[in-house]
Amino acid sequence: MVMDPMLICKKSRRLRGKLTHICNKEPALLKEITKGLQIGTRECQYQFRNRRWNCTTVRRSLKKILLRDTRETSFMNAIAAAGVTYAITRACTMGGLVQCSCEKMIANGNHIGKIAHRSGNRRTNIPTEGEWEWGGCGDNINYGFKKSREFMDAPYRKRSDIKTLVKLHNSDAGRLAVKNFMRTICKCHGLSGSCTVRTCWRKMPAFREVGNRLKESFDGAAKVIPGNDGHSYITEGLTIKPPERFDLIYSEDSPDFCKPNRKTGSLGTVGRQCNSTSPGVDGCEILCCGRGYDTRIVKEKINCQCRFKWCCEVSCNTCIVRKSVNSCR
Structure with missing residues (x-):
């Protein structure tokens, strides 16, 4: 249902x-x-x-x-x-x-x-x-x-x-x-x-x-x-x-949900993004079940240097920022 x-x-x-x-x-x-x-x-x-x-x-x-x-x-x-x-x-x-x-x-x-x-x-x-x-x-x-x-x-x-x-x-x-x-x-x-x-x-x-x-x-x-x-x-x-x-x-x-298991419905956590600095459940140590994680640098476009124009518009430049993304192995 x-x-x-x-x-x-x-x-x-x-x-x-x-x-x-x-x-x-x-x-x-x-x-x-x-x-x-x-x-x-x-x-x-x-x-x-x-x-x-x-x-x-x-x-x-x-x-x-x-x-x-x-x-x-x-x-x-x-x-x-x-x-x-x-x-x-x-x-x-x-x-x-x-x-x-x-x-x-x-x-x-x-x-x-x-x-x-x-x-x-x-x-x-x-x-x-x-x-x-x-x-x-x-x-x-x-x-x-x-x-x-x-x-x-x-x-x-x-x-x-x-x-x-x-x-x-x-x-x-x-x-x-x-x-x-x-x-x-x-x-x-x-x-x-x-x-x-x-x-x-x-x-x-x-x-x-x-x-x-x-x-x-x-x-x-x-x-x-x-x-x-x-x-x-x-x-x-x-x-x-x-x-x-x-x-x-x-x-x-409950199963531990660490690895794929058809019987329990677990999809595992391989490839899931995690937080390398967090000690909680979203941290890489817990979420990746101790298997470790990989880090890659990704580029992202954001609005920056925004200015207000009278009246009434906001114009922004486009900036590219780099950030690290951690993924469970």
Whole structure:
């Protein structure tokens, strides 16, 4: 599904319920789902751009990664679900879907705030002083969350093997990385710019924030094993805290991704650019797996000696700079 969301719909004859309805009756929603998966893929590539596994979209590699149940798979499933939730919610706000619209809240601010607190939703930065009311065009996160779950989780709901349980958990963690961190945005109203009354609405966080949060969860992901009942999982180590809903989990150890391996989907790191001065994961020692690296000098054209001309132009010369590029052996 992450590789090709339409593949599920091609098998819709064997599907039932809401998933079949989405495939056959909601083409605009399918378009947003595809956009969401693209958003998630781009964010995955940004977060892992300097690591041995760089979230490649090479099909033969991606397929093998998704068939396993490693940390990398957990992140991909989470960021994909988050991207779909984000895209659908944004489409509702922008009027791109006839099935939904902005989030509607008809009540005074204090009442809604109390409801949010009791229900456990994290509505941060809710005003506590002065008069204010819900209004504006809030992001309809509940609709995005619901549709993401209906489409992405439906094919797996009746299964209880460890891989399915882990997949469903991580997908929900991705959605919660969007939903649990909605921001409250307010606009002031009043004479002469005063703020006697404020109108407030909820807005999704920037998707980069979602990616950063899930990357932190990836770094602290917990390994799990099947429970004795065959329908649940437990952490592998007795001293490890049970994962919460927004934590990422996995059940298989990751390969080192140093060398090409068809079985695991690893493409290796030969030819990857590295930083010879960095001690981190993008450094040549770690990224090249101790094999060493080659350095070459490349020429690059840049704009230089720019001048402002009245009015209103900027003219620049073209300069050639030389820089060294390190590549893993």
